[in-house]
Amino acid sequence: MTTLAKKYPSPSSNNFDLPDQQWVLSVIEILAGLWGHLRPAKKIREEPLDGLILTILSQNTNDKNRDQAYKLLKSRFSQWSDVLKATHDEIAAAIRPAGLSNIKASRIKETLKIIANRFGNCSLKQLRKMKKEDIIEFLSSLPGVGPKTLACVLLFDLGIPAFPVDTHVSRICKRIGWVHPQRSPREIQEIMELTVPENLYWSAHLDLISHGRNICMARKPKCEVCPLNEHNLCLFASGGKVNDR
Incomplete structure (x- = not known):
């Protein structure tokens, strides 16, 4: 032994x-x-931003509450650009099942604003054309994106190795x-x-x-x-x- x-x-x-x-x-x-x-053979989301928002909603809650909040958010707003245009209270109301709705609403809205300013629209598809270190630098600059959220987006949404x-x-x-x-x-x-x-x-x-x-x-x-x-x-x-x- x-x-x-x-x-x-x-x-x-x-x-x-x-x-x-x-x-x-x-x-x-x-x-x-x-x-x-x-x-799975094909389990990478077409839009990485979907996974980022989902992961932000998952912080300090369980999968059931996260998924319910995400479903309500997507049913309330058809596009992420619509979420960007929405008020803080409207976003917070939609994601309330995930808990910490005011904090997460602020993070989501600010994240969408930064992404839109950087890429011209509310999409993270352009990350796939960037080097890993540049992707990490950009995602790490977003509000509320810590090591776990970053690694989840890399692995599950971009197919880049991370644990x-x-x-x-x-x-x-x-x-x-x-x-x-x-x-x-x-x-x-x-x-x-x-x-x-x-x-x-x-x-x-x-x-x-x-x-x-x-x-x-x-x-x-x-x-x-x-x-x-x-x-x-x-x-x-x-x-x-x-x-x-």
Whole structure:
């Protein structure tokens, strides 16, 4: 048995060790068999702006509320240019199911204004003609676009490799022992992108989320039914030790 938790340096360090890749791949393989999120052959939105707005609505809420708010917004306004022309109150009323409607309405309206000024219309299709670093720079300048939102748009809307880290992914990466408990989502994203093969970003991200929602919950995780515990691959469940690989 090998105690791996001691491998990780202080979170104040500018450098960090990567988790053993075979350990990570073993977990990903098990979760793929459990949750089975395979990347669809054609799952990139025609309009990346749709995904950006959807992700903004998803902040600090669940998928059900996000989807309801997005549906109401799209039914109320047929085009994003119509949303740009709408008042703050009109937008906030449409997206109220997502919560924080005033904050999100301001972010959406300001985002649309910036996009229209940059590209001449309310569309992000032109991002596909830009270099990755330029896309990242532009999206990062938009209000409310943090590392997770940025990574989601890159991966799911532009087909550019990125590993989004939400609360579920962060929690599981820390519990398993892949990262130091005080690592930030941005740091965890970097660690995962350096460890996980790019072709697995999509499925691994979604499988980790499913595992976090159904078994490795924030409160009362179901370690007794978790296959990672069965294979002794999780530091949280095994008391700080995992199998040698």
